[in-house]
Amino acid sequence: MSKISAPRGTVDTLPADSWKWQIVERIAREVSAIYHFGEIRTPVFEHTELFHRGVGEASDIVNKEMYTFEDRGGRSITLRPEGTAGVVRAMIESGILNDQGARAKVFYIGSNFRYERPASGRLRQHHQFGAEAFGVAEPDQDVECILLQMDFYRRCGVKDLELQVNSLGDRESKERYRDALVAFLTPKSAQLSEDSQRRLSQNPLRILDSKDPRDQEACQGAPPAGESLSDKSRLHFERVQALLKSASVPFRVNPNLVRGFDYYTETLWEVTAGGLGAQNAIGGGGRYDNLVEQLGGRATPGVGFGSGLERLLLALEGQGVSLPQPPGNLVWLISHGDAARDESWKLLLELRAAGISCDMDASGRGVKGQFKLADREKAAYCIVIGEDELQKREAVLKDSATRQETRVARDEIVAKLQAATSAK
RNA sequence: GUGACUUUGGUGUAGUGGCAGCACGCGGCACUGUGAAUGCCGCCGCGAGGGUUCGAUUCCCCAAGUCACCCCA
Numbered sequence: 388m389s390k391i392s393a394p395r396g397t398v399d400t401l402p403a404d405s406w407k408w409q410i411v412e413r414i415a416r417e418v419s420a421i422y423h424f425g426e427i428r429t430p431v432f433e434h435t436e437l438f439h440r441g442v443g444e445a446s447d448i449v450n451k452e453m454y455t456f457e458d459r460g461g462r463s464i465t466l467r468p469e470g471t472a473g474v475v476r477a478m479i480e481s482g483i484l485n486d487q488g489a490r491a492k493v494f495y496i497g498s499n500f501r502y503e504r505p506a507s508g509r510l511r512q513h514h515q516f517g518a519e520a521f522g523v524a525e526p527d528q529d530v531e532c533i534l535l536q537m538d539f540y541r542r543c544g545v546k547d548l549e550l551q552v553n554s555l556g557d558r559e560s561k562e563r564y565r566d567a568l569v570a571f572l573t574p575k576s577a578q579l580s581e582d583s584q585r586r587l588s589q590n591p592l593r594i595l596d597s598k599d600p601r602d603q604e605a606c607q608g609a610p611p612a613g614e615s616l617s618d619k620s621r622l623h624f625e626r627v628q629a630l631l632k633s634a635s636v637p638f639r640v641n642p643n644l645v646r647g648f649d650y651y652t653e654t655l656w657e658v659t660a661g662g663l664g665a666q667n668a669i670g671g672g673g674r675y676d677n678l679v680e681q682l683g684g685r686a687t688p689g690v691g692f693g694s695g696l697e698r699l700l701l702a703l704e705g706q707g708v709s710l711p712q713p714p715g716n717l718v719w720l721i722s723h724g725d726a727a728r729d730e731s732w733k734l735l736l737e738l739r740a741a742g743i744s745c746d747m748d749a750s751g752r753g754v755k756g757q758f759k760l761a762d763r764e765k766a767a768y769c770i771v772i773g774e775d776e777l778q779k780r781e782a783v784l785k786d787s788a789t790r791q792e793t794r795v796a797r798d799e800i801v802a803k804l805q806a807a808t809s810a811k
Numbered sequence: 812g813u814g815a816c817u818u819u820g821g822u823g824u825a826g827u828g829g830c831a832g833c834a835c836g837c838g839g840c841a842c843u844g845u846g847a848a849u850g851c852c853g854c855c856g857c858g859a860g861g862g863u864u865c866g867a868u869u870c871c872c873c874a875a876g877u878c879a880c881c882c883c884a
């Protein structure tokens with residue numbers, strides 16, 4: 388039979404690595420709780436229209452990267468390419484945002500799907516930790532989200548971070564900026580890259596972000612976003628910066644920072660990390676004050692971020708930072724002879740009933756082989772039972788670290804191991 | 812989506828148009844009572860696929876991975 392491989396751009400996470408995911412996810416949940424965000428879980432697939440209306444028709448993600456298919460009932464379904472749209476949909480649908488002045492702070496951990504050309508740090512299924520805060524239009528809320536995100540990185544041990552911030556302003560400021568940019572670039576359209584010539588009508592802000600030297604040349608002297616900001620938007624952005632400073636979070640204002648979703652207004656930000664290569668963004672976010680209304684909810688401001696977990700893990704690896712490996716407290720049962728083996732089996736059940744992680748060989752190896760297995764599985768303790776111990780109603784308890792053996796009465800083994808393994 | 816490079820046991824590698832070798836690993840035995848020691852024996856592979864050829868691991872296609880662009884997490 389021929390083998391079947393995992394689909395392109397997907398990976399399996401095996402036990403040798405899954406512990407890292409457990410730690411990172413645990414840190415995400417802990418830091419979210421500290422900032423008082425509650426967990427939300429939404430479907431992995433949604434009606435395609437949600438992303439067309441939410442993420443935006445002009446974005447590359449909606450245009451050419453979505454996994455869209457018709458289900459057996461003839462509905463157009465899309466595997467979510469990002470987390471925010473589904474969260475907003477769920478908040479509206481649940482009625483949480485219906486009350487005047489409603490507020491909610493939620494976080495999520497889950498998969499996103501984009502039809503991309505895979506590379507290191509770029510997969511077709513990737514995972515994000517994200518958070519969204521609804522109902523507060525003040526810049527303080529933007530900064531709380533940024534602080535949550537940066538705190539998450541700090542607790543994971545990521546180094547060499549850079550936070551870039553920018554503001555596109557409210558809807559009117561954004562349109563004013565867009566018009567100014569189109570007016571500036573249209574006379575130069577001939578010297579733009581092919582991609583950017585298309586963007587000029589579709590998504591002109593993206594041209595600023597282009598790395599093509601022709602585009603960068605053409606953008607020289609372009610009107611900065613700040614000039615188009617309304618007074619309110621300018622004050623908003625200034626307070627974001629003031630609050631970041633007062634929280635001692637280093638950042639850089641990047642007037643060319645543009646992000647891939649159409650729904651952003653006012654503040655937007657991106658965080659890059661060293662150790663990643665070309666795909667060096669590990670997370671980004673922004674404010675989206677029109678999105679809830681656009682998706683059929685009562686007009687409610689919102690702000691949030693998404694952070695890639697594969698890239699976080701890659702960055703840690705690239706930086707030589709290792710996550711704190713949880714202490715092993717596995718107990719391995721070793722027996723000599725058939726009667727002792729039966730006794731070990733009974734003890735195994737007792738230990739497990741007492742909540743102790745334990746295992747034993749089931750394939751009839753000799754004592755040496757059983758010790759080898761215990762060693763390979765990194766058992767913290769071994770319990771050895773043979774004829775002698777059986778007769779005396781005892782067992783030998785061996786500490787793997789010190790290799791010291793002590794004889795323990797059969798009736799006291801469970802309690803003794805409970806104390807030993809919980810102490811670790 | 813564009814271009815370049817890469818792909819050999821579980822891992823790391825050598826090599827060739829006709830016999831695929833090494834190291835680590837894994838299993839057994841020496842050794843039914845102590846783990847990473849020693850010795851012996853053994854196990855596992857040319858990217859699932861297609862083509863050229865008398866014959867392909869080797870050449871071509873395809874696939875997958877990596878890098879840059881692109882995009883973004």
